[in-house]
Amino acid sequence: MPRRSAVGGLDDQRAGERCQRLELERAWLVDPWTGREGVGSLLVEDGRIADLRWAGGRVAPGTRPELLVLPGLTDLHAHFREPGDEDAETIATGLAAAAHGGFTRVCLMPNTTPPVDGPGVLRQVLAAAAASGSPVRVDVYGTTSAGRGGLGLSAMGELADAGAAGFSDDGSPVADAALFRNALAYAGALDRVVVEHAQDPLLTAGAEMHEGLVATILGLRGWPRAGEEAAVARALAILDEVCRAAPTGARPRLHLTHLSTAGSLDLIRRAKSTGLPVTCDVTPHHLALHDGWVAGDRRWAWDAAAAPWAGSAVEAAPYDTATRVNPPLRTPADAAALAAGLRDGTVDAIATDHAPHTAVAKAVEYGEAANGISGIETGLGLLLAAVDAGVLDLPTATRALTVGPERVLGSALGAGGPAGFEIGAPADVVLVDRSEGWMVSAEGLLSKGKNSPLLGRELGGRVLLTVAGGRFAYLDPGLDAG
Amino acid sequence: MIAEPAVTTSTPPAWRHRHLLDVADLGLDELETVMRTTDAMATVLARPIPKVPTLRGVSVTSIFYEASTRTRVSFEVAAKNLSADIVNIAASSSSVAKGESLVDTVRTIEALGADVLVIRHARSGAPYLAASIFGGHVVNAGDGWHAHPTQALLDLYTLRERLPGADLHGRKIVILGDILHSRVARSNLWTLTATGADLWLCGPATLLRGFEALARALPGDRRLTVTTDLRAALRDADAVMTLRLQQERMAAGLLPSLREYAARYQLTAERLRAARPEALVLHPGPMNEGVEIAPDVATSGRSVITEQVANGVAVRMALLYLLAGGRPAESADAPA
Numbered sequence: 147m148p149r150r151s152a153v154g155g156l157d158d159q160r161a162g163e164r165c166q167r168l169e170l171e172r173a174w175l176v177d178p179w180t181g182r183e184g185v186g187s188l189l190v191e192d193g194r195i196a197d198l199r200w201a202g203g204r205v206a207p208g209t210r211p212e213l214l215v216l217p218g219l220t221d222l223h224a225h226f227r228e229p230g231d232e233d234a235e236t237i238a239t240g241l242a243a244a245a246h247g248g249f250t251r252v253c254l255m256p257n258t259t260p261p262v263d264g265p266g267v268l269r270q271v272l273a274a275a276a277a278s279g280s281p282v283r284v285d286v287y288g289t290t291s292a293g294r295g296g297l298g299l300s301a302m303g304e305l306a307d308a309g310a311a312g313f314s315d316d317g318s319p320v321a322d323a324a325l326f327r328n329a330l331a332y333a334g335a336l337d338r339v340v341v342e343h344a345q346d347p348l349l350t351a352g353a354e355m356h357e358g359l360v361a362t363i364l365g366l367r368g369w370p371r372a373g374e375e376a377a378v379a380r381a382l383a384i385l386d387e388v389c390r391a392a393p394t395g396a397r398p399r400l401h402l403t404h405l406s407t408a409g410s411l412d413l414i415r416r417a418k419s420t421g422l423p424v425t426c427d428v429t430p431h432h433l434a435l436h437d438g439w440v441a442g443d444r445r446w447a448w449d450a451a452a453a454p455w456a457g458s459a460v461e462a463a464p465y466d467t468a469t470r471v472n473p474p475l476r477t478p479a480d481a482a483a484l485a486a487g488l489r490d491g492t493v494d495a496i497a498t499d500h501a502p503h504t505a506v507a508k509a510v511e512y513g514e515a516a517n518g519i520s521g522i523e524t525g526l527g528l529l530l531a532a533v534d535a536g537v538l539d540l541p542t543a544t545r546a547l548t549v550g551p552e553r554v555l556g557s558a559l560g561a562g563g564p565a566g567f568e569i570g571a572p573a574d575v576v577l578v579d580r581s582e583g584w585m586v587s588a589e590g591l592l593s594k595g596k597n598s599p600l601l602g603r604e605l606g607g608r609v610l611l612t613v614a615g616g617r618f619a620y621l622d623p624g625l626d627a628g
Numbered sequence: 629m630i631a632e633p634a635v636t637t638s639t640p641p642a643w644r645h646r647h648l649l650d651v652a653d654l655g656l657d658e659l660e661t662v663m664r665t666t667d668a669m670a671t672v673l674a675r676p677i678p679k680v681p682t683l684r685g686v687s688v689t690s691i692f693y694e695a696s697t698r699t700r701v702s703f704e705v706a707a708k709n710l711s712a713d714i715v716n717i718a719a720s721s722s723s724v725a726k727g728e729s730l731v732d733t734v735r736t737i738e739a740l741g742a743d744v745l746v747i748r749h750a751r752s753g754a755p756y757l758a759a760s761i762f763g764g765h766v767v768n769a770g771d772g773w774h775a776h777p778t779q780a781l782l783d784l785y786t787l788r789e790r791l792p793g794a795d796l797h798g799r800k801i802v803i804l805g806d807i808l809h810s811r812v813a814r815s816n817l818w819t820l821t822a823t824g825a826d827l828w829l830c831g832p833a834t835l836l837r838g839f840e841a842l843a844r845a846l847p848g849d850r851r852l853t854v855t856t857d858l859r860a861a862l863r864d865a866d867a868v869m870t871l872r873l874q875q876e877r878m879a880a881g882l883l884p885s886l887r888e889y890a891a892r893y894q895l896t897a898e899r900l901r902a903a904r905p906e907a908l909v910l911h912p913g914p915m916n917e918g919v920e921i922a923p924d925v926a927t928s929g930r931s932v933i934t935e936q937v938a939n940g941v942a943v944r945m946a947l948l949y950l951l952a953g954g955r956p957a958e959s960a961d962a963p964a
Contacts, residue, residue, distance in 0.1 A: 354752075359845050362838035363652075365752040365774030365814055455845055463760065465753030509731050511751035513772070 153213075153577065153610065153625060161621045162279055164193045165573060165613045172201065173213035173577070178545040179566040188215055190573045193616020198567045212581035214607065216544055217566055218250025218574030218614055220551035222427055223316070223341075223403050223497035224522055226252075228274055229267070230259025235502040235594045237271065240522070241280035243500070243593035245612045245619035247523040248576040251283040253555070256294075257317040263289040263300040265308035272309070281617035285311035285555070290320050290329045290340060297322070299329060306336040311555055314341035316403060319377055321347055323384060330388045334398030339425075339556060341401045344377035344410070345473065354513045356437040356474040359455050364441055364464060366512065369474045371407040378402060378410045382417045385424060401554050402426040404499050406473040408483030415492045425554045427495040427546075428484045430525035431471065431599075434532055436478045439469045439599055440512075447481030448535050454478050467508045467515035468599040471501070485537045488546055495550035496543065498525040502595020520595030524586055526578070527605030534606060572616040576609060579622075584608040641665070643950045647759045647766040651777045652818040659784065659819060665946035666785050666939070672709065673942055683712035686952050689737050690746035690769070693719040693754070698913055698937055699769050699778070703746050706944035712952075715742070734758045744952050747771075752811075765951040773809050779912050780815035782943040784823065786936050787867055790908055797824035802861045802903075804895060805871035805920050806835045808882075812871060812912045817842075821850035828853045830861035831893060834882040858893055865903040869910040870895045870920045886919055896922040900930070908932050 154169030168190040175186040175198075182200070189197035226240035235243075237254075244252050254271065256262030262271060268286055275284035288305030290313040292298045302313060313333050319342065320326040326342070333340045350373040355361050357368025385400045392398060405411060405426050417424050436447045438455065442462040450459065454477055469475060487493040501518025508515050529547075532538045548566075583604040588596040612620040641664060642657035654662075672678055688707045692700050700716060707714040717737075719725070724733060730749075734757075737745060743764040747755050752772030759766040770776040787801070788794045801820055807813045807829050820827045829839055833856050843852040855861055862868065877883050900907065909921075909931045917923040926933060 357838070359838070359841050362842050363814075365772050365811060367773075368838065463756055465756045506729075509757075510729060511749065511757060512753045513751045 156625060159618060159621070161618045162281070164617050165190050167191055168573075168575070168613065170213065170215055170577065172211060173215045174211045175200070175215045175567070176217075176540050176544045177567055178217065178541060178548045181541055183541050185211060188567065188575065190575065190613065190616075193573055195567055195569055195571050195573050198569065212579060214578040214580050216248065216576045216578065217548050218576055218612065219248045219526070219547040220251040220253070221249045221498050221500065221522060221547075222253050222495050222551045222554060223255060224252045224500040225255050225257065225502065225518070227502060228258065229270060233504050233594070234507070237274040237284070238278035238280070239592065239594050240500070240502070241275065241278050241282045241284070242620070243522050243591065244282050245280065245614065246592045246609060247498070248526045248578070248609050248612055249282060249522065250574045250576070250612060250614035250619065251285065253285045253287060253311050253551075255314060255316045256287045256289045257315070261289050261294045262286055262305075262310075263292055263294065265301065265304045268305060268308045268310060281614040281619050283614065285309075287312050287314045287316075287341060289313065290315040291325060294318065296320060296325065299325070299332060302329075302332055302336060302338075306338055310338065312339040312341050312401070314343070314403070316341060316343045319343050319345045319347065323380060326381065327384045327388055330385060330398040330400060331392065331396070334388065334392055335396035337556060339399040339401045339554060341403050342381055344374050344381060344402050344405070346373045346376045349373040349376065353474070355440050355470070356476050358437055358477055360437045360441050366440070369472075371409055371476070371480075374405070374407055374473055375409040375413065378405070378413045382413060382422060382424065385417075385422055389422065397423060399556060400424045403497060404429050404432065404473060405493070406432045406476050406484070407480050411483055411487040411492050415487075418492065425494040426492070427497040427554070428487070428493050429497060429499045429521065430528040431519050431521055432473075432476060433481055433484050433496075433537075434528040435469070435475050435599065436481055437475045438478075439475055440464065440466070442466070444603070446531060446535065447478045448532070448537050451478040451482055465512040466599060467510065467512055468519065468597050468601070470512060470515045470517055471499075471519050472517035482537075485532065488538060488542055493546065495554055496525070496529065496546040497551070498522045500593070502593050503597045505596065508597050518597065519599065520591065520593050520597045523591050523593060524598060524600050524605060526609065527584075527586075527607055530578075530580075530607035531605065573613045574615065575613045577611045579608045579610050580606065582608060646951070647755075648777050648947055648951060649755050649759060649766065649768045650775045651780050651815050652775075654819075656822055659781075659822065662781055662943070662946055662950065663785060663788065665950060666781075666942045669942040669945040669949070670939075672945070673938075679709050679711065681711045682949060682953055683707070683710035686712040686743050687741050688712045688714040688744040688746060688948065689717065689740070689742035690714065691717040691719060691722075691733065691737065692748040692769070693724065694748050694750050694770070696748055696770070698940065699748065702937070702940040703769065703944050706941050706948055709941070710945055710948060710953075712744075712948065730754060730757055731761060734762050738763055744948065767947065767951065770811055772811065773814065774811055775815045776811040776912070777815055778940065778944055778947060779812050780819045781947070782936055782940040783816055783869065783910060783912070784819045785943055786910065786932055786939050787908070789939070790932055790935070791866060796820065798826060799866040800826045800828065800864060802828045802830055802865045802868045803871065804830045804858070804861065804868060804893065806873050806877060807831050807839055807871070808835045808837050809874070809877075810871050816869070817852065821846065821852055826851045826853075828855065828861045828865070830855050830858055832856060832883060832889070835877070858899065859902060862899055862902040865907050867908040867910060868895060868900070868903060869912070871912065872914060872916060873920045890919050894918075894920060894922055895925055897925055897928070900925060906930070910936060912936070
């Protein structure tokens with residue numbers, strides 16, 4: 147349990163309140179705007195960054211101070227289920243979970259019931275966020291198609307006027323290529339990104355997990371890589387077409403979310419090299435887990451790379467529905483390709499695709515179970531595991547959770563977002579204790595969704611506090627004066 | 629009554645499982661235990677009144693979420709031969725039809741006093757979900773495409789009984805047909821390769837999806853060949869098991885037509901000539917005669933299809949006994 151003495155200036159401060167004073171001495175600071183990391187001190191006063199000092203001199207290699215200070219993280223992709231499925235999550239519980247995960251800004255997907263396909267539902271979601279009292283900033287996507295039905299465009303202009311962050315039919319692709327073309331063109335004129343869930347519906351009909359060796363052994367219906375890559379290739383071809391025809395000032399922007407295969411990233415890499423305005427994100431679970439988890443393997447992806455299928459590595463019962471997610475957990479080789487994509491800049495962002503579900507939706511046969519992982523509280527821990535394994539470096543991971551997402555959303559919404567450790571700016575700060583791990587447990591997760599394959603697993607790096615916009619969004623119980 | 633020579637050898641028979649969910653995790657010693665126990669059960673079945681009191685007081689409930697005749701009746705006969713009480717539930721006539729979840733159904737069955745739950749389900753992995761909440765023993769009677777453990781064990785028993793030397797090592801065994809959707813093929817794959825057989829999987833390319841990669845991933849001591857070439861598969865084969873071809877495969881675009889399938893992959897007497905003269909013909913049933921197998925082959929002297937059914941009862945008696953009848957090492961003290 148962290149001691150209050152580890153963090154200076156915290157006297158009598160509580161979650162929800164303005165951060166009056168916070169002294170972080172000789173912590174490990176990461177500033178993704180400048181790419182700098184190292185030992186330093188950060189002072190927050192009256193909700194604002196008051197001082198930042200980097201320690202001089204060289205830091206011995208391998209030095210890892212106990213306290214890690216990151217700028218507040220942005221999650222480009224989360225499902226908070228309200229309105230319509232408040233048994234699985236509410237905006238208030240989702241925001242509490244986000245803060246516990248180190249996020250100070252979240253972008254909510256619009257596949258609620260009813261979906262956010264017009265300004266009315268959008269305002270309802272924003273009002274619920276305001277009413278929650280959480281200082282975590284909330285942005286909301288509108289749907290791409292009306293009612294997410296895939297037949298006509300949503301009320302895109304009205305949604306943009308009401309503040310929509312972009313447009314997405316996430317959960318499903320826009321299957322109609324002609325409608326997708328129109329959506330890109332129309333959203334481009336509104337200076338909004340279209341966030342596409344790339345999936346060929348027919349190649350993946352009835353799919354239960356990644357199509358590969360593990361699926362063959364378990365007798366589960368396969369979700370082939372081509373089901374994603376064909377959709378990515380199609381989307382890029384359409385984007386190219388729309389770009390050529392776009393009037394000045396109406397350049398379309400396409401963001402492909404939760405990409406999961408090596409081949410998808412090859413397509414993005416090539417498209418970026420030709421200057422297409424495309425960005426993409428990957429999830430922490432696709433980076434750290436792999437399809438062997440469906441069979442009960444519990445090794446990290448990087449540890450399984452040498453022997454993707456090892457019956458001896460199976461330590462849990464197979465068919466754990468917490469591992470069912472769309473797109474599915476891929477092979478260790480795909481996970482390695484996603485990490486490589488982050489390192490070389492092909493991947494712009496890491497997004498959690500936080501998808502909470504009720505116990506009832508998961509306590510069923512594997513093929514009947516809802517897709518999704520409750521991941522907003524474990525994402526940072528998975529990334530730190532990847533950092534510890536040498537798969538990612540800390541500045542790269544941090545950039546993909548801060549600068550990267552800001553760029554994806556674009557200038558229309560950038561104002562008011564985290565500005566880094568700029569003196570005088572409202573504080574968006576996450577403090578992580580690296581000296582001890584924490585056990586992921588159903589009771590410990592603040593999300594209503596307990597559907598995590600990591601339950602019972604220890605993650606390194608425990609969030610001690612999250613300050614969003616100068617207010618405490620999360621305070622570890624050991625620190626909370628209350 | 630299990631005090632048969634096969635069970636009272638000097639080394640105690642091995643059995644380490646509370647449930648029978650899969651055959652992939654059964655060791656060779658456990659397979660041997662099942663075979664020997666099945667031998668003992670076969671002698672019971674050979675008696676004028678094939679009934680013993682071994683599982684008296686044990687309550688078995690079977691629930692079938694998919695239609696089945698032979699497996700369901702086989703379990704029922706096996707339980708009755710051992711004097712267990714058995715209740716059969718057809719999902720179509722139960723609360724399942726009202727939308728009751730598998731979890732609630734299993735809890736209800738447990739509350740009603742079942743010691744053994746025999747489950748057949750269309751979804752791969754469903755018996756694992758049942759086993760995670762059921763306090764007694766779960767027997768997988770077939771789950772989706774994944775596993776059909778008792779079928780694989782009765783096939784193994786039948787092959788060992790009928791092949792000279794009762795040894796499968798080096799024997800060429802062919803499984804022919806719709807491998808992709810077959811739990812029978814997946815389970816036989818583990819048991820047959822474990823016993824050293826030279827296993828071939830043969831069928832149209834669309835129905836072999838994923839198995840070439842599996843063959844490459846298997847450890848070197850397991851012999852598995854995957855081919856679309858029926859002639860190569862049948863050449864010098866010691867046994868051929870054909871699988872049922874379902875009509876849905878045409879609708880899903882996996883095959884042009886039943887006619888074309890029969891023309892290319894039906895097991896006919898003519899094609900069987902490439903196999904060894906004494907080669908055995910197996911089928912897990914139910915058969916589509918004239919589609920995957922020619923009627924004269926199904927009823928020929930090489931066919932052991934009805935023996936498979938009869939052996940199924942003995943194998944299921946053995947498994948119910950191993951799971952619910954106490955430790956096999958104590959079997960010598962079992963009431964006669």
